[in-house]
Amino acid sequence: MRFASLGSGSEGNALLVHAGQTMIMVDCGFGLRETVARCARLGIDAASIDAIVVTHEHSDHVGGVPRLARRFDIPVWLTFGTLAATESRWDGCALRGFDSHDAFVVNDLEVRPFPVPHDAREPAQMVLSDGDRRLGVLTDVGETTPFIEASLSGCDALFLEANHCEDLLFHSRYPVGLKARIAGRYGHLSNRAAAELLAVVAGPRLQHVVAAHLSRENNRAELARGAFAAALGGTLDGLHIASQDDGLDWVTIA
Numbered sequence: 001m002r003f004a005s006l007g008s009g010s011e012g013n014a015l016l017v018h019a020g021q022t023m024i025m026v027d028c029g030f031g032l033r034e035t036v037a038r039c040a041r042l043g044i045d046a047a048s049i050d051a052i053v054v055t056h057e058h059s060d061h062v063g064g065v066p067r068l069a070r071r072f073d074i075p076v077w078l079t080f081g082t083l084a085a086t087e088s089r090w091d092g093c094a095l096r097g098f099d100s101h102d103a104f105v106v107n108d109l110e111v112r113p114f115p116v117p118h119d120a121r122e123p124a125q126m127v128l129s130d131g132d133r134r135l136g137v138l139t140d141v142g143e144t145t146p147f148i149e150a151s152l153s154g155c156d157a158l159f160l161e162a163n164h165c166e167d168l169l170f171h172s173r174y175p176v177g178l179k180a181r182i183a184g185r186y187g188h189l190s191n192r193a194a195a196e197l198l199a200v201v202a203g204p205r206l207q208h209v210v211a212a213h214l215s216r217e218n219n220r221a222e223l224a225r226g227a228f229a230a231a232l233g234g235t236l237d238g239l240h241i242a243s244q245d246d247g248l249d250w251v252t253i254a
Contacts, residue, residue: 001133002252003157006030006038008139008212009244013061015137015159016044019130020108025052025074026126026137029060032067042250047072051096051106054078056123056140057085069093077104077111081122100124114151116141119186127151133253135159136201139213142185144197152201156253157208159242160198162224163188169218188213191224195231202231208238208251216244 006014012029016039023044028035039046052074054062062082066089069076075094078086083097098104100115100122110131113124118140125138125148136155138148152158169179169190181187189197198209209232211224221241228239242248 001130001135002250003135003159004042004250005159005210005212005242005247006035006042007244007247008242009214009216010060011216011244012064013139013213014038014064014247016042016049017109017128017135019133022106022108023049024106024109024111024128025049025068026128027055027061028052028064028068029062030064032064032071035064035068038247042247049074052076053111053126054082055125055137056118056120057082058120058140061140062086062089066090066093077106079113079122079124082120082124085121098124112151114147116148117143117145117186119181127155133157134205135253138189138197141189142187143189143193144200149197149200152197154203154205155201156205157210157238157251158198158201158206159210159212160194160228161189161213162191162194162211162219162227163213164190164215164218165220165223166190166192168220168223169215172218174218182215182218188215191219191227194224195227198228199231202236206236207253208240209236210240210242210248210251212242214241214243 015026136152139161
């Protein structure tokens with residue numbers, strides 16, 4: 001089982017997860033041409049994607065999905081709340097609705113979603129598994145919950161939001177209302193909050209941790225990396241950053 005990021009941040013997100021003969025894309029916030037080019041950069045033909053799973057309706061996660069799905073006839077999985085918020089976009093697409101508590105299977109991969117607090121209609125994050133290995137995905141979440149912690153415990157790899165440094169956000173040029181939204185309970189995880197969550201869910205199986213969805217203005221890769229390393233006691237070699245421009249090359253879960 002392996003995974004790679006086409007790019008992660010407020011300008012666009014897309015994650016590829018591959019196991020056996022199955023390729024799933026989680027979200028797509030890039031235009032069609034850019035998505036195809038970024039897939040090719042990872043050695044993937046976009047036409048080989050078996051399903052796109054959408055976490056919520058914000059444009060940096062869903063903006064590129066309809067055109068990609070229509071172009072390559074890819075089924076789209078999304079919560080019923082996300083569908084209700086985006087219903088006008090899906091002409092010509094094959095849609096599969098799911099409840100944010102119910103697992104579903106796409107060929108060789110199981111997707112086990114869970115609800116999260118975020119300012120969207122029915123946002124869901126997820127754990128993807130090939131039956132032996134588990135990848136936890138958590139971006140776009142304002143605060144952690146016991147159910148999130150239970151869902152992510154025992155994973156072999158984590159793709160985890162570290163959106164902002166609290167000090168950088170506080171002193172940024174962002175309007176006061178936007179700062180409050182980002183730092184609020186339906187916004188995004190800071191480096192500190194993400195590291196605290198990581199310390200709770202990290203277990204003996206954990207091989208890789210990716211800091212994702214970093215703000216260009218309000219975070220730095222070295223700050224996110226330092227917070228995660230401290231949470232892990234500096235003991236994990238597989239600590240990665242998914243960037244907006246370059247994403248993250250393939251990471252294999254042993």
